[in-house]
Amino acid sequence: MYIVLYAIKIKPDQEHKFIDAWKGLTNLIYKYEGSLGSRLHQKDALHFFAYAQRPDKHTFDNAGVNLPEEANHFRKTMKASCEKFEVLEKFEMIEDMLNQKQSKI
Secondary structure (H helix, E strand, C coil), rough: EEEEEEEEEECCHHHHHHHHHHHHHHHHHHHHHCCCCEEEEEEECCEEEEEEEECCCHHHHHCCCCCHHHHHHHHHEEEEEEEEEEEEEEECCCCCCCCCCCCCC
C-alpha cells in the first residue's frame, strides 16, 4: 500500500466548504481511480492533515485520468478555500494494524 501525507491550511471561515469538497473529491477518487480511501484530521481551526491510501505507487502516479468532470468543481472549491495544500511525505506501508471495522466511505 502507498500512503501520501498532506498538510493543509484553510482560509478563515472556509472549513465547511473545504471539508465538503474534500469529501466529494475523495469519493470520486475512490470510485474511479482505485483509491483505498483517505482520512482527514483537524489540528486546530485552520490546520488539517490528510493521508490518502492507494494500492501502490503506480496507482497514485497515474491518478486523475479517470475522474469525471464533476471532480473539477471539487478541486476548484478546495483550492479556493485553502491557503496551503502540500504533500509532506510519501510512504510504502509495511504493516497495517488499524482496526478496519469502521469505514465511512
